[in-house]
Amino acid sequence: MKLLYFTLLLVSLLLSSSFLADATVAPAPVPVAGSCNAMCSARCAKAGIPKRCFKYCCVCCDKCKCVPSGTYGNKSECPCYRDMLNSKGKSKCP
Numbered sequence: 001m002k003l004l005y006f007t008l009l010l011v012s013l014l015l016s017s018s019f020l021a022d023a024t025v026a027p028a029p030v031p032v033a034g035s036c037n038a039m040c041s042a043r044c045a046k047a048g049i050p051k052r053c054f055k056y057c058c059v060c061c062d063k064c065k066c067v068p069s070g071t072y073g074n075k076s077e078c079p080c081y082r083d084m085l086n087s088k089g090k091s092k093c094p
């Protein structure tokens with residue numbers, strides 16, 4: 001009987017530790033925030049100053065939850081992205 005308890009204890013320990021590991025490896029499911037990185041890397045792949053492009057793209061993506069496809073243009077795919085302006089009244093998003 002003792003062996004059974006020991007086995008159960010061991011199994012539950014293994015299960016809970018693997019749940020904990022899962023929790024630390026997989027971040028909370030944020031469907032779009034995660035892919036802003038990917039979408040903005042694609043968007044800025046050909047930018048003159050990729051780092052700056054990426055930075056602004058991420059700002060816009062965080063707000064708008066979308067990034068137009070391609071490395072330029074296509075902004076009508078994401079009107080929020082298209083309509084974001086910087087302090088000089090110019091399009092903020094690359």
Ligand SMILES: *[C@@H]1O[C@H](CO)[C@@H](O)[C@H](O)[C@H]1NC(C)=O
Nearest residue numbers: 068069070071072073074075
């Ligand atoms: C728009 O997106 C397509 C792919 O979806 C891309 O090939 C194209 O270069 C992008 N830009 C313009 C201005 O068409």
